[in-house]
Each structure stands twice: as C-alpha cells, then as structure tokens.
Amino acid sequence: MQGQQLSPVSRDRLICQMPKCYTAESCLQYKTHFDAQVKSACQQRHAGNFGLKMSKVVMVGDLYVGKTSLINRFCKNAFDRDYKATIGVDFEIERFEILGIPYNLQIWDTAGQEKFKCIASAYYRGAQVIITAFDLSDIQTLEHTKHWLQDALKENEPDTCSVFLVGTKKDTLSEAECERTERDALKFAVEMKAEYWSVSAKTASLAFEQSMKKELEKNGHSATQIGAGNLIQLEGNPSETKENDVQHNMNCC
Numbered sequence: 001m002q003g004q005q006l007s008p009v010s011r012d013r014l015i016c017q018m019p020k021c022y023t024a025e026s027c028l029q030y031k032t033h034f035d036a037q038v039k040s041a042c043q044q045r046h047a048g049n050f051g052l053k054m055s056k057v058v059m060v061g062d063l064y065v066g067k068t069s070l071i072n073r074f075c076k077n078a079f080d081r082d083y084k085a086t087i088g089v090d091f092e093i094e095r096f097e098i099l100g101i102p103y104n105l106q107i108w109d110t111a112g113q114e115k116f117k118c119i120a121s122a123y124y125r126g127a128q129v130i131i132t133a134f135d136l137s138d139i140q141t142l143e144h145t146k147h148w149l150q151d152a153l154k155e156n157e158p159d160t161c162s163v164f165l166v167g168t169k170k171d172t173l174s175e176a177e178c179e180r181t182e183r184d185a186l187k188f189a190v191e192m193k194a195e196y197w198s199v200s201a202k203t204a205s206l207a208f209e210q211s212m213k214k215e216l217e218k219n220g221h222s223a224t225q226i227g228a229g230n231l232i233q234l235e236g237n238p239s240e241t242k243e244n245d246v247q248h249n250m251n252c253c
C-alpha cells in the first residue's frame with residue numbers, strides 16, 4: 001500500500017550480523033552469523049508482503065538508575081542531566097531491519113519508584129526481552145535487580161524472555177571502580193542467566209545500542225521461525241537536550 005510507505009531505516013538500524021557481546025563471561029549467545037536457514041527464510045520473504053512484526057522490551061530497575069536516559073540515548077541520541085521520574089510507564093518504538101526484514105521494537109520504560117510499581121508491572125506481560133538496569137556507582141541497585149527480574153519473569157511464560165543486566169552511569173566511575181563492580185555484576189548476571197553490559201547514557205550509549213541490536217536479533221531469530229523480520233530504526237534525529245554529547249562513537253566500553 002502506497003500510503004503506508006515508510007522512510008528507510010537508518011544505517012545503524014540495519015542488522016545483518018549477530019552483534020558482539022560485551023563480555024564472553026556473560027553472553028546469551030556466541031554466534032557471529034545468522035544460520036543459513038534463517039537467512040534463506042528472510043530472503044524468501046523479501047519480496048513477499050507480510051504483517052508488521054514487533055517485539056516487546058521491558059526495562060526495569062530501581063529509581064534513578066538511568067533507565068529513561070538509556071532509552072532516550074538509544075532512541076533519540078539525547079541526554080538530559082535533569083531527573084524527571086517516570087510516572088508509571090512510557091514507551092518508544094524503534095524500527096529496524098534485520099536481514100532485510102522490517103521489524104519494530106517496542107521499548108517499555110517503567111518507573112522505579114515503589115508507588116508506581118503496580119502500574120508498571122501490568123506491562124511486564126508479553127516481554128521478549130527484559131533489561132534489568134542498575135547504577136554502577138550504587139551497589140544496592142545491583143542487589144535489587146534480582147527482585148526486579150523475578151517480578152518481570154512472573155508475568156511471563158517460562159523461558160520466553162531474553163534477559164540483560166545493564167550497569168549504567170559508567171562515566172561516573174574510575175576504571176578500577178568500574179572493574180570491581182563489574183566483577184560483582186557478572187556473578188549476578190550468571191545467576192540471572194542474563195547477558196551483561198556496562199554503559200553510559202551520558203558519554204557513550206553505544207554499548208546499549210549493541211545490546212539492543214542483539215536482542216533484536218534474538219527476536220528476529222525466533223520471529224523468522226514464525227514468520228517475522230526484525231529491525232529497529234532510529235528516526236535519525238541526533239537531538240540534543242540539556243547536554244548534547246558529541247560522542248557518537250559506539251565503543252563505550
């Protein structure tokens with residue numbers, strides 16, 4: 001349908017290979033390529049018309065750890081140093097293209113404040129990806145991630161969610177401090193069966209982006225089996241907010 005034509009996805013939302021993981025110690029998969037069957041299924045569907053596919057990502061974690069900031073960096077390439085608590089939930093949709101197949105990622109940003117937990121938890125259901133975020137400079141927030149994960153998993157069928165553990169605000173720590181916390185976090189990640197990433201929304205959001213791409217791929221992978229494609233697209237506005245980092249390099253780590 002002509003009227004439904006969308007702008008092409010931006011280059012960084014085109015995925016043809018499995019993105020790398022942050023560390024081999026806590027990685028959900030080690031493949032570097034999509035398997036041949038998946039590729040061929042996607043190629044065959046290239047020409048065909050099929051419904052829009054979408055996967056759901058839910059971001060959970062304590063208040064103030066930087067969930068909204070990561071999403072804003074990822075979706076809008078923007079960072080705001082002022083704290084505006086999320087009230088209940090919020091969401092963004094990002095368009096991708098994985099192996100030539102369009103794919104939307106629905107990213108749910110939930111409130112960390114206790115008083116909003118009831119509202120937010122109503123949105124956990126149907127998540128293909130759960131991202132549990134903690135502040136690398138506040139060890140308590142790491143300890144709380146297990147509870148957040150439990151709550152989110154409770155609302156979903158067993159073994160249907162890919163889990164990520166993401167340490168935030170990496171820019172606020174020295175390298176030595178960061179390494180120390182990462183060692184603890186990796187233990188948590190293994191117990192949680194999560195893939196681990198350390199990132200900063202302020203200075204380098206790219207690790208997060210890589211992590212999201214990875215989820216996409218995972219989703220794309222299962223989606224191809226049921227007849228989907230996947231990709232996220234940033235509507236390409238490298239926008240600024242209070243703080244507009246020039247750092248567009250993606251190697252935050």
Ligand SMILES: Nc1nc2c(ncn2[C@@H]2O[C@H](COP(=O)(O)OP(=O)(O)OP(=O)(O)O)[C@@H](O)[C@H]2O)c(=O)[nH]1
Pocket residue numbers: 061062063064065066067068069070080081082083084085086087110111112113168169170171172199200201202203
């Ligand atoms: N230095 C630094 N500050 C950050 C980073 N990420 C977030 N912040 C700051 O941390 C504060 C909280 O960030 P939010 O993203 O609003 O936190 P949240 O987890 O969404 O909080 P709730 O919505 O209440 O659950 C804000 O003042 C952000 O500017 C980061 O990577 N580095």
Ligand SMILES: [Mg+2]
Pocket residue numbers: 067068069084085086109110111112
């Ligand atoms: Mg928030």
